[in-house]
């Protein structure tokens with residue numbers, strides 16, 4: 001009597017133990033055939049290329065000769081922009097190619113290397129018994145077999161290429177930033193309001209048109225979006241996308257209430273100037289601009305997923321998916337009567353990111 005194949009054991013086990021009847025099973029290409037080997041090589045080639053394209057993205061992101069762009073060029077991509085010199089296109093092309101190739105490889109894998117199979121199982125209530133659960137290990141091994149990984153070692157190795165390349169691409173932004181500028185390890189925590197990044201001087205608040213802001217420019221219950229007046233003149237551009245704040249003049253009673261609440265969040269103590277308060281505009285949920293201020297309730301709404309922050313309670317999130325407060329920018333007046341940031345959000349990081357905590 002001939003020895004049963006692994007598939008026959010699995011089919012028998014699936015039927016007798018799990019009640020799963022594999023009624024039809026046919027490999028797409030004859031196992032071990034020339035056609036199958038050719039398809040395996042093609043998929044492996046695409047996976048390797050995908051990994052290579054992802055590594056090009058990483059290398060370009062970190063080492064492309066990219067210097068700070070001049071104000072006259074703006075931040076947008078324009079062909080021929082002196083600061084770009086192909087930087088943006090090469091990032092887009094390499095990452096796009098990596099994702100396209102891995103997608104295409106998976107598509108061909110599924111279409112050409114997976115068997116045609118029809119399996120039937122009666123629906124039953126409740127979970128599986130412990131004995132059946134033990135069989136899960138075998139089932140998973142079989143799934144791996146069905147994908148052809150057991151007898152297609154080339155694909156196993158080729159899979160490492162996109163995994164490594166795309167993994168590195170995911171890390172390229174935070175790690176690459178530190179490689180590009182190793183003397184500035186706190187770059188991730190610094191915004192345009194940082195006095196250290198502005199020659200030690202406190203940074204003025206300005207409107208988008210670059211005019212500085214005086215306290216009397218904000219009416220009672222009113223608000224202004226303020227940007228840092230950085231030394232390079234790019235405070236209102238994407239270079240400082242993490243810096244915009246909402247400068248609000250609270251009604252006197254509300255301002256008094258907020259002042260009485262500051263000690264509940266000690267980092268905010270002394271952060272107001274009179275009835276004026278400035279909070280980061282970058283939502284701590286997913287980074288949208290939280291700018292819908294409702295004067296009557298003192299709630300600041302983020303339009304993206306409806307998070308609401310209570311301005312008079314140190315911008316505590318009171319509704320929606322955001323779990324962290326909006327950081328307060330400590331403000332005061334400079335010698336000429338303009339509003340300045342005393343410090344860079346007192347070291348509290350803005351927006352959502354790796355420092356995100358589960359609770360405020």
Ligand code: FES
Pocket residue numbers: 283284285286287288290302303304305306307320321322
């Ligand atoms: S980004 Fe603000 S609620 Fe999601």
